[in-house]
Amino acid sequence: DSKKLIERARLMSPALKFHSDGEPQYMLKMVTNQRLTKEDYEKDVRHFELEDPSSAISYQVGDALEILPSQNPSAVNAFIERCNLDPDSYITIRAKGGDEVSNGSLLNGSMGRIKLSTFVALTMDVASGSPRRYFFEIMSHFATAEHEKERLQYFASPEGRDDLYQYNQKESRTVLEVLEDFPSVHMPFEWLVQLTPPLKKRAFSISSSPLVHPNQIHLTVSIVSWLTPFKRTRQGLCSTWLAGLSPNEENLIPCWVHKGSLPPPKPSIPLLLIGPGTGCAPFRAFVEERAAQSARESTAPILFFFGCRNEDNDFLYKDFWLKHAQDKGVLSLKEGGGFFVAFSRDQPQKVYVQHKIKEQSARVWNMLCSGAAIYVAGSSTKMPADVTAALEEVVRQKGGEAASGWLRKLERAGKFNIETWS
Numbered sequence: 001d002s003k004k005l006i007e008r009a010r011l012m013s014p015a016l017k018f019h020s021d022g023e024p025q026y027m028l029k030m031v032t033n034q035r036l037t038k039e040d041y042e043k044d045v046r047h048f049e050l051e052d053p054s055s056a057i058s059y060q061v062g063d064a065l066e067i068l069p070s071q072n073p074s075a076v077n078a079f080i081e082r083c084n085l086d087p088d089s090y091i092t093i094r095a096k097g098g099d100e101v102s103n104g105s106l107l108n109g110s111m112g113r114i115k116l117s118t119f120v121a122l123t124m125d126v127a128s129g130s131p132r133r134y135f136f137e138i139m140s141h142f143a144t145a146e147h148e149k150e151r152l153q154y155f156a157s158p159e160g161r162d163d164l165y166q167y168n169q170k171e172s173r174t175v176l177e178v179l180e181d182f183p184s185v186h187m188p189f190e191w192l193v194q195l196t197p198p199l200k201k202r203a204f205s206i207s208s209s210p211l212v213h214p215n216q217i218h219l220t221v222s223i224v225s226w227l228t229p230f231k232r233t234r235q236g237l238c239s240t241w242l243a244g245l246s247p248n249e250e251n252l253i254p255c256w257v258h259k260g261s262l263p264p265p266k267p268s269i270p271l272l273l274i275g276p277g278t279g280c281a282p283f284r285a286f287v288e289e290r291a292a293q294s295a296r297e298s299t300a301p302i303l304f305f306f307g308c309r310n311e312d313n314d315f316l317y318k319d320f321w322l323k324h325a326q327d328k329g330v331l332s333l334k335e336g337g338g339f340f341v342a343f344s345r346d347q348p349q350k351v352y353v354q355h356k357i358k359e360q361s362a363r364v365w366n367m368l369c370s371g372a373a374i375y376v377a378g379s380s381t382k383m384p385a386d387v388t389a390a391l392e393e394v395v396r397q398k399g400g401e402a403a404s405g406w407l408r409k410l411e412r413a414g415k416f417n418i419e420t421w422s
Contacts, residue, residue: 129197209289276307279378301337
């Protein structure tokens with residue numbers, strides 16, 4: 001069973017000793033893979049719908065989904081070939097000095113053996129993560145060509161630190177590329193197992209509500225790619241793999257649901273949401289959930305500030321927000337809510353969410369006075385601080401000195417939550 005195999009491989013890996021989460025909770029199928037940004041726009045942001053065909057998925061709004069990405073089989077094969085390994089051999093991994101790395105109960109009989117190619121594919125990041133300095137130091141011991149040995153010793157030395165940084169980290173050099181650059185190095189598999197970066201799971205904010213999609217999880221994912229200083233195109237492993245999956249093909253995605261840093265709000269609490277870019281993901285879930293709740297009970301309004309570059313290029317989920325901002329929707333002015341967008345590049349001067357917050361200070365202040373919880377999400381380093389400063393300004397302007405500790409009080413009460421990612 002593929003869940004068990006993933007767990008076994010990752011329990012054996014010495015590099016993943018502290019990362020193991022047991023077997024995947026779900027093996028989900030990609031049923032929708034839709035581009036949200038305009039076709040010719042430089043940024044590719046996708047809406048993914050993952051489904052468990054057989055049962056409901058247990059999650060809440062505000063949770064995150066962790067995904068174990070699949071590596072490109074040709075990269076795994078190239079690594080195995082470069083290292084002169086036999087892909088079909090079976091291996092057992094034990095810590096030096098005796099016992100198996102993993103816990104004993106798993107290792108009765110054949111449980112302790114795993115096919116080498118499977119182990120590499122599920123645990124060793126051969127074509128995306130960059131190796132550490134120590135990798136180069138150990139490589140130098142196994143280099144048989146003198147000039148390679150010298151270069152590796154230099155890279156591993158204090159003097160070579162800057163050059164190593166330029167060659168390795170700045171270029172996002174992968175283990176496979178490094179090994180190909182130093183063909184005389186033949187590092188034993190025992191070393192490779194320990195020194196190759198571990199294949200890590202990636203976490204994404206969930207952008208759907210379980211009330212509306214009990215057996216689906218939706219994600220809003222920016223497909224990562226960048227140019228290195230030497231103009232090499234690099235791609236994010238997980239987002240690129242997901243973007244390449246065709247809906248309903250036979251591929252299962254190993255997933256774990258994790259408590260996010262945004263606690264799910266009670267329906268009776270008004271919400272002030274600020275989520276520019278893919279930061280809107282958790283708030284799509286919040287709005288979808290509250291809309292479903294409002295059909296059954298009375299709910300408090302939502303005031304949502306979204307931001308993007310251009311109305312035409314990257315206005316993510318435009319129809320969704322506008323639908324809920326109309327009539328008696330949860331984002332409608334009629335119901336005491338609101339939906340405001342900052343398009344940063346659609347006019348000469350840049351306009352961001354913090355500017356919109358100040359512009360709508362009366363609405364923001366009313367929300368706060370009626371007991372709103374504040375949620376901020378997004379991928380910018382400066383954005384949370386700018387948004388907090390704008391909120392503080394609104395509070396000062398409307399509430400005077402007496403209100404100065406307001407946001408800190410909210411934070412202590414668990415009603416001011418920020419989730420950011422790099």
